[in-house]
Amino acid sequence: MKPLWTCPKCGQTFVTAKVWHSCVNVPVEAHFAGKQPSLRETFDKLVALAERNGPVTLRPVKTRIALQANTRFASVTVRKNDLHCHVVLDHGKARPPVRKVDKLNNNYVHVFILAAPADADSRVAGLLKEAYAVDRKRHGARAA
């Protein structure tokens, strides 16, 4: 397996060298500034569910916070009253709580919304587990 490429400017890592990205990092705290504390709790619960599967690096950029194994397998955009989330899977079969699926090359972006910690449930854990497994299948186990 090839090691990840590290951007010399911002330190973010990618499977593909010199891939386009924004070098602007916006701290996780800034995404939650002025928001209800329950949204941060919901986010932390989602991250904990993702970490059951292996190492996860948070990549907060301007509009979203990505969860990265080798690739960014999940993403969260903090909105006023909820979290707009997605996972990247290798098929387009949606199951609850997924609301829609966008196809991007060989990736299927499964979108779901979380509004409270209780929403980050076993169904969400299952989606994260599957997305993490797709990343591992394509790129191998990530070093911690």
Ligand SMILES: [Zn+2]
């Ligand atoms: Zn960069």
